[in-house]
Amino acid sequence: MSQPSIQPPLHASEAPGRPGLKPTWTSSDKDAVTGALGGGRVRAAVGYGVVNEVYWPSSGEPQVRDLTFIVKTAGGWVDIKRDCTYSLTPHEDGPLISIEHRLASDPAFSLKLEILPSIENDSLLINYDLVGGTLYALLAPHLADSGEDNSAWIQGGVMYAQRGDSALAFLASGEFGKMSAGFVGVSDGWQDFNQHGEMTWQYGKAEHGTVALMAELKDAQGTLALAFAHHAPGAAIHARSGLQRPFALQREEFLASWKTWTSRLRLPDGSDEETGRARLSAQVIRVHEGSDFAGAIVASLSVPFGQAHDSLGGYHLVWPRDMVEAATGLLAVGQVNDAVRSLNYLLAAQSPDGHWPQNIFPNGEPFWSGDQLDETAFVLLLMAKLREVEQDDNFTARALEWAATRAVGYLLRHGPVSQEDRWEENSGISAYTVAIMIAGLVAATSWLTPAQTELALAVADDWNARLEGWCYVTGQDAALAGKYGVDGYYIRIAPQAAEQPGQQDVTIANTADLKVKAGGLVSLDFGYLVRVGLRQATDPRIQNSLKVVDGELRKETPSGPLYYRYQHDAYGNTADGGPFLGLNDGIGRLWPLLAGERGHLALLAGGSADEYLDAMLRSSGDGGLFPEQVWDTEPEKTFEPGKPAGSAMPLVWAHAEYLKLLWARQNGRSYETLEAVKDRYLSGSPAPKVTFWTTNAPVFRLAANLDLSVQDTQPFTLHFGFGDAGQWTSIQDKDAEEGEFGLWQVRFTARELAGRGRLNFVRRYDSGWESQNWRVELPST
Incomplete structure (x- = not known):
């Protein structure tokens, strides 16, 4: 590391324009995610070829909106994010992010970036190599999960920012030249270049607003360290520590630790592309488990449609359902230790009354207040799955008995009607939620007393026998039966137990409270009746329902067949591709996750899942990440049909679904099916008493x-x-x-x-x- 020279004096005054523009996050359309295995607690995402959103100390706490670059060239200036094209180079051993930016107007121009979090301290390292100009780094802090009330300043050649008990330090291996702190939209570095074509401002501080830092990098090649701590001097320690060891050595150590983890994967058979994507999917899931709270896997290192708002939540939260899906996906490919850690976390996060909250930050603090009974039952399924693979001895008997007893009690006291379905929108009886609860009650009996077991099984048998009466419609209730030549089908949800479930009104909350009859609303949710072992895939009721769903929700795209969640859904981009803001102007888009669910049903009925696996692969982003939704209509200036539509990407749940579908194709059965459930309902199907x-x-x-x-x-x-x-x-x-x-x-x-x-x-x-x-x-x- 070169000796720093005396810095030129900075402008003593604070930047003008407080507080700056109203803050937002950035696009959820990510290229890649990364995190270290070891002591480092930083997680980061890359989108549009630059760092956007950095998380610390847990995977639920974003601290940075983005870190991008401007290049001053002989012909003017280049905004790397807007003006360049870029390519990603994957690394089989682990999530090292390598990017090269090119400029169509100048073939000689190149900016190469390699991005990795330190394995030993709380810093993100970015190695850069520029050909064709002078590089400027532009950093937008959003500390403590918000862009509001951030303060930024420059001191001793280091750039700092702080909000509350979160602080960052930004440092280069060589010298910074000019440096400035400003307010976004008024006095930030991008505005400086936009107005003057070069960096002219050198403000020393910008306090209590939406802030940005800019630094000129004198060296064309070098390393940047973006580090975090609870106070600024500690962040500087992490930054300096990250730069005092050669980047090449830290790169080697980062990949070596990931290679050890990756070598334990037992990937299902498949083509090179399928296997490569399975490896990536497992790594993506593992990255979403932070280091601050071992085992906690968030739904996505992203904020859906974040470019339009400054939500405190986003998807950087633990949803117990998504987390169990993710942990089960890792278990299916041999990562037992990871699944054990996740269950250990979930056991510790259980509420005193026995349920698991709708979603929580990794530190256990609830965010939304809804109650989804499938999320409580899912934890019981993970407990039982670990017991099946003889890993339950990783926990004390008391811990498992206590968790199971409380969870079963909660399900029996509140089921079968769930306050919210799995899409977090409707109260009622859903075939999906009831299926998970029945399987969970059976799964839990290993830890219950004889009297508790008797009641849990009696209720499970009763709900199993009554399920079709609640969720399968025929006759006048089945508004779509004639259209598809079937005598009945499973509906998405029944608002309550009723003698004529199809005649009840369902309110579509995200479509201006539109009311439709339950008998005309379908989804793929019934598929979990097969996945958990309650119904055969060849059951005529399942096959009838698939005919209706394929007719109502399937769409052929350039990526292959994909599915909507349900009719009249409005969670998705607006008609012109704008962000979903909950203003009743969104349009529900296609979910690659559901192609995986449809593939399971095709496979388990004796068919092939290949077209659905291919659809998932084709609908992913350029970096191989599976999105929550894809664009479903004519090409738009931002989106292509069958490709990511700008909501959450990656969606961890989708990566887990892909792993489990590959496993199911190889083994001819669903990974979720527990032997105890299958034996009870597919082999014996006991009549309730x-x-x-x-x-x-x-x-x-x-x-x-x-x-x-x-x-x-x-x-x-x-x-x-x-x-x-x-x-x-x-x-x-x-x-x-x-x-x-x-x-x-x-x-x-x-x-x-x-x-x-x-x-x-x-x-x-x-x-x-x-x-x-x-x-x-x-x-x-």
């Missing part, structure tokens, strides 16, 4: 030979009688008895009820009578 009446899942007609349990989460007295609703006979009162998991019940045997016509009842609580009478039609014999 009791059906459970609850307020959110009432029983309207009792099947023959079934006991009836009227159940609640608090003590009550059942006031009941038989016969006509207006002429009750044999009127009695029964006090509910307390059972397992804090549930209370009044139970009638099948013999007591047979031939009584109708059971009528109302409940009395300590607070008084409920406001509704209920009825159950009884079997004749």
Whole structure:
């Protein structure tokens, strides 16, 4: 490292224009993501050939909007992000990001970048090599998850920024020339070049606003260090430490640690392209697990449509569902230790009442407040999967028993109606959520007492038997049956348990609260009935539903067949390609993830998944990342049909789906299927002995030979009688008895009820009578 020369004096005043433009994040259309395996806690994404979004100390805490470059050339100036074309060079061993930028108007021009986080401290290292001008680095801090109220300054040849307890330091291996701190949109370095064609401003500080730092790099080749700590001097220590060791040596160490991890992968058979993408997918998932909270995998190192807003959340959050999908994907390719770490994190993040929050920051702080029952049940599936591969001894018996008992209790007290479905938009009964819950109840019995097991299995059997009544429509309920020549199909969601589920109104919240009949709304969500082992893929009901879904939601694109989430979806770009801002002007786009789900169903029914695997591969970004959504109409100035549409990329869930589909193709079965679930429902399919009446899942007609349990989460007295609703006979009162998991019940045997016509009842609580009478039609014999 060369000796620094005396810096020219900086302008003493603060930059004008406080607070600058309203901050936003940057595009979620990423090229690559990277992170170190070791002590370094920095994670970074690259989009449009430059660093955009850097995370520290966890993968849920973005600190930088972007770090880009301007080049002063003999003919003017070049904005690397806007004016150049670039290419990425993949590295098989690990996520080292190599980029070369070219300029069409000057074949001799070249800017090469290599980007990697340090394996031993909290710095991001960028090695650069420029041919054809003078390089300027332009850095936009968004510290502590926001672009607001950041302060930037220059001191002793180091560039700093701070907000709250997050600070960064920016340093070069050679000398910085001119340096300046400014307010974005007014006095930042890009505005300087735009107005003057060169760097003329040298402001010493810009405080309490949306800020940017610019530095002239005197050396054409060198290394930059962008480092973080809880105070500025500590960040400078990390930056200097990152530059005092040769970049080539740190590059070698970075790749060596990743090569060790990658060598443990057991990738399914496939073409070179398929296998290469599987390797990349596993690495992408691993990058999304931060180092500050071991095991926590965020959904994406991105903020969907971030160029238009400054959301505190984005996708850099842990969704338990997405995380279990990701951990299961890694488990399917042999990364047992990673799956163990993830379960360990989830066990620690369980809420006291037994459920897992809708999403949380890696530090455990909840973000959104919704409740999705599949997310709680998914953790039980991961516990059971690790038990199947004989890895449950990584945990104490008490930890697993405690987690399972609380989770099962929560599912029994709240199911089968979930406050939100897997798309986080509707309350109701979804075949997807119920399937995961049934499998979770069966999976959990390894850790329950005999009495708890008896109840959990009884409810699982009951829900399994009633599932079609809730979610499969026929006759007048099935508005699309005639169109596709089927007698029925699974609907996306039933807002509540009802005698005619298809006639209920479903509100499409992201489409100006549009109301449609449940019987006309479909999705691929029912596929998990097959994936978890409740139904055969060849079941006529599954095949009927696929005909409807293929007709309603499938679209042929240049990338292959892709699928929408459901009709009337409005989560996606506006018609002209603009960002989704929740203003009821978005249009739902195609999801490569769903091509993977459709491929599973094709494969498990005895067909081929190849066209769906190919569609996933073709719809990825230039760096091989799978996007959340792809463009679905004519080419637009920014988007091409069948290619990423600017929402989240990468979507970790999609990378996990790809790994599991490759595994399923090689093994002829779904990786998610647990032996205990398959044996119970595909081999034996036990008939339930009791059906459970609850307020959110009432029983309207009792099947023959079934006991009836009227159940609640608090003590009550059942006031009941038989016969006509207006002429009750044999009127009695029964006090509910307390059972397992804090549930209370009044139970009638099948013999007591047979031939009584109708059971009528109302409940009395300590607070008084409920406001509704209920009825159950009884079997004749």
